[in-house]
Amino acid sequence: MNIAAPRPPELTGLAALRAGWQFARDPIRAMRLNYEAYGPCVVIGKALPFVLHPKVVLLGAPLILAAGAALNREVLNNATTWRSVSFLPGGPRNSAARRLSENLTRMTARRHAHYRKLISAPLHKHSVDALGNDMVRLAQEAVASWPTGAAIDLGQYIYRLVRLIAIDLLFGADRTLGYPIADMTNQLMERKWSGSAMAFKVNLPMTAYGRSLREAATLERCAIAWAEKKRGQVDPRDLVSIIVNSPDPDGNPASAATIARSIPALVTMTSEACQTSLTWACLLIAQHPRVAREVLDELTGVAPSVEAIMSLPRLDAVVKETMRILPPVPLQMRVAERETVLLGWPVPKGARLVLSAFVTNRVPDLYPEADRFLPERWATINPTAFEYQVFGGGPRNCPGYLFAMKVMKVALAAMLTAYRVEISAGARIDYRVQPTLRPAGSMPVVLHRQDGAFAAAPIRGNIRSLIRFP
Ligand code: HEM
Numbered sequence: 001m002n003i004a005a006p007r008p009p010e011l012t013g014l015a016a017l018r019a020g021w022q023f024a025r026d027p028i029r030a031m032r033l034n035y036e037a038y039g040p041c042v043v044i045g046k047a048l049p050f051v052l053h054p055k056v057v058l059l060g061a062p063l064i065l066a067a068g069a070a071l072n073r074e075v076l077n078n079a080t081t082w083r084s085v086s087f088l089p090g091g092p093r094n095s096a097a098r099r100l101s102e103n104l105t106r107m108t109a110r111r112h113a114h115y116r117k118l119i120s121a122p123l124h125k126h127s128v129d130a131l132g133n134d135m136v137r138l139a140q141e142a143v144a145s146w147p148t149g150a151a152i153d154l155g156q157y158i159y160r161l162v163r164l165i166a167i168d169l170l171f172g173a174d175r176t177l178g179y180p181i182a183d184m185t186n187q188l189m190e191r192k193w194s195g196s197a198m199a200f201k202v203n204l205p206m207t208a209y210g211r212s213l214r215e216a217a218t219l220e221r222c223a224i225a226w227a228e229k230k231r232g233q234v235d236p237r238d239l240v241s242i243i244v245n246s247p248d249p250d251g252n253p254a255s256a257a258t259i260a261r262s263i264p265a266l267v268t269m270t271s272e273a274c275q276t277s278l279t280w281a282c283l284l285i286a287q288h289p290r291v292a293r294e295v296l297d298e299l300t301g302v303a304p305s306v307e308a309i310m311s312l313p314r315l316d317a318v319v320k321e322t323m324r325i326l327p328p329v330p331l332q333m334r335v336a337e338r339e340t341v342l343l344g345w346p347v348p349k350g351a352r353l354v355l356s357a358f359v360t361n362r363v364p365d366l367y368p369e370a371d372r373f374l375p376e377r378w379a380t381i382n383p384t385a386f387e388y389q390v391f392g393g394g395p396r397n398c399p400g401y402l403f404a405m406k407v408m409k410v411a412l413a414a415m416l417t418a419y420r421v422e423i424s425a426g427a428r429i430d431y432r433v434q435p436t437l438r439p440a441g442s443m444p445v446v447l448h449r450q451d452g453a454f455a456a457a458p459i460r461g462n463i464r465s466l467i468r469f470p
Contacts, residue, residue, distance in 0.1 A: 005343040008041035008064070019044045020063065023354075027433050028330055029465070031065050031356040040068040041343060061350040064342065067359035072386040074342065075355060076332075076394035081340045082353060083108065084396065085333035087435050088185070088265065089192035089212050092203075097216035099257050100188070103265030105396070114249040115262065120399045122170060122237050128402045131169045132306030135406060138165050139414035140304065148449055151424055153442035155279045158411070162278065165407055166271040172238035177226040182271060184219040185264040188212060189272075193434035220260045227259040239266050270400060273328035274407045276438045281322040281412055283429065283443060284373050286421045287469050289454035291318065291375055296452055299417050309413045310406065317375035319408045323390045325373055325467060327357040330437040332392065357389035358437070371468040419447040422457060429461040439463075 011019050022030035023044070034042045044063040066075065075082045084105040091097025104115055121127065142161045146152075167178035191212045203210045227244040231254075235241040243262045244254045285292045298314045309315070332355040340347050347353075362370035366387055367377065385391065391398035398404070415421070423429075423445055430440035456469065 005345075007345050008043050008343065009038045010043040010045045010062070012045045016044045016046065023063070023065070027354070028356075028358050028431070028437070031067065031331070031354070031359050032362075034065050035067055035356070035359045040071055041066045061348070061352060064347070064351060064353040065356065066342075066353060067356040068363060069360065069384065069386040071343070072355055072360060072389055072393055075334060075353060076386070076392060076396065078340070079395050080108065081337055082334035083337050085335055085352075087192070087268075088188055089216075091213050091216060095213060095216070096220035096260065097188075097213050099260040100185075100216050100220060100264055102261050104262065105265070107261075110249050115243075116399065118242050118246050119239055119262075119266065121242070122239065123399050123403055125402055127237065128406060129306075131403075132310075132406060132410070134169060135165055135410045136304055136306050136309070136414070138168055139411050143411075143414045143418050146419065146447055148419065148447045151444055151446055154282055154421065154445045154447075155275075155439055155443040158278045158282070159275050161411060162271045162275045162407060165411070166267070166274075170237070170239050170270050170403070171267065172230070172235055172241060174226065174240070177222070177229070178267065181219065181223055181226060181264055182267045184215060184222065185268045186272065188215055188219065188264075189268060190434055191215075193432075219264055220256075223263040224256050224259050227254070227263055239263075239270075270403070272436055274404050274411075276436045277319075277323055277326070277328045278408060278411055278415075279439060279443050280326045280437075281318065281408070282415065282421045282445070283423060283463075284322055284325070284467070285318065285416070286423050286445070286454070287456045287459070288373055289456055290470075291373070292416075292420075292454040293452065295416060296450065299413055302413075304413075304417075306406070306410060309409050312409075312413075313379075314375065315409055315412060317378035319405065319412065320378050320388075321373055321375040324361045324367065324388060325371075326431075326437055327361055327390050328436050329390070329392070330358040330433060331356055331435065332389075333435075355389070360387065360389040363387070369468075371466070373467060373469075416450070418450060420450050420453065422446045422448060422455075423459055425457045427457070427459050427461075429459050429463045431463050431466065 019030065019034065042065050086101035086103065086106050088101045089097055090101040107115060139161065142164055146157055163179060163182050167173065167175055171178045191208060200207055201209045203213055227240050230241045231244050233241060234245050240263055244259060246254060248254060248258055285295065295314050295318055298312050302308045302312065334353045336347055336349055336351045339349050361367065364370055366381065366383055385393040385397060391401045427444045431437055432440040
């Protein structure tokens with residue numbers, strides 16, 4: 001065997017139980033602590049030696065916690081061995097929940113290549129560039145009606161703003177049918193990641209699992225009805241139309257199962273990460289008055305055109321630094337489809353592996369003072385996708401990268417030109433992983449017409465354990 005690196009430490013018994021428990025409670029904190037204690041790779045092995053069933057996660061199959069460019073590269077480039085874990089809850093065979101969970105991220109081989117190619121067409125640079133001025137218009141119109149002078153949950157406004165942009169520009173502007181799909185898919189994802197639906201997998205009217213199965217069935221019906229309305233109406237800019245009007249990899253017309261697998265997940269992927277990231281960007285800017293002043297100076301007098309907005313270096317740096325310090329997808333979960341090796345060491349089939357973007361994005365060699373929000377660092381660094389783990393890497397990287405960067409910049413420019421965001425004094429701001437890194441509750445703010453009078457507010461909550469505020 002070609003041993004390329006020292007064998008990763010393996011925790012067993014009580015140490016494994018403790019690490020598993022910490023991971024379940026707060027995966028970000030757990031991965032950070034493990035990185036500090038053991039380095040870029042640690043194996044949480046058998047907690048209880050007599051539990052041998054390979055499907056008993058954390059007890060039967062090892063869980064590998066990994067971070068850093070080398071491991072990201074090795075795992076993400078080997079997508080046939082390391083298969084993604086769905087971000088939607090699964091369900092029994094032949095259930096709607098199972099079909100919804102078998103989305104693009106779980107597809108493999110020919111099927112994956114086929115659907116990835118189909119959905120990538122409207123996300124190519126020339127297509128996204130063509131959407132730019134509509135994006136600016138939508139953002140400015142939506143932001144114009146936001147209330148000033150009263151406490152609001154900014155997260156809710158940003159959720160609606162990004163949902164509007166995504167549905168209008170990528171799903172045929174079908175708000176009546178598209179919004180409920182976005183909302184239902186989001187709710188289902190929350191159920192999986194809050195643990196409620198998955199902890200007690202009994203399908204009864206009163207259990208969270210039973211509710212999630214019924215919600216999945218409703219969501220599937222709505223997605224199919226939406227897609228069927230577009231069968232025969234080909235629109236190369238509308239992802240629903242693309243899916244329903246394209247033959248499957250075997251040349252057959254798109255089936256109901258194909259629609260269920262594709263549409264709800266796509267709706268969520270096109271908006272969820274941008275929503276959470278924009279919310280964090282507003283918090284970070286509001287709590288860093290120097291940065292706020294610099295961005296406002298840069299925006300002042302700039303024409304409200306997409307070309308002008310996309311060429312602003314400070315805005316670009318603020319967006320990149322926001323996603324470095326609070327990566328919207330903080331963990332990438334994988335399962336070994338077959339026996340394999342990692343760092344030259346054998347890994348059994350069924351092993352779970354988690355790559356931590358959160359830890360990778362704070363490796364001090366590349367990001368000195370990693371816990372500080374310092375957009376200026378982007379003037380001198382140009383990390384690879386594996387060093388800046390925000391949009392994934394390898395054959396499963398994010399095909400929506402260009403669209404996402406445009407939404408982030410256009411929306412921030414619209415918000416910051418119109419308003420000064422003041423975080424409500426004393427607000428408690430906690431994070432949670434669901435599976436995006438989101439505020440756990442509301443983001444309480446007061447918006448003021450932009451007057452440049454920036455001042456940080458005293459805040460509480462566990463977000464302060466992730467960021468060293470000035
Ligand atoms: C800030 C915004 C976004 C971030 C941070 C982000 C991040 C990511 C990451 C990390 C992955 C890989 C997940 C993994 O390997 O486990 C991914 C996959 C994906 N993203 Fe994004 N994304 C964003 C926005 C978007 C947008 C706007 C779209 C579509 C317009 C999109 C569509 C997708 C799709 C379809 C995949 C699955 C690719 C595949 O499995 O082949 N994403 N994204």
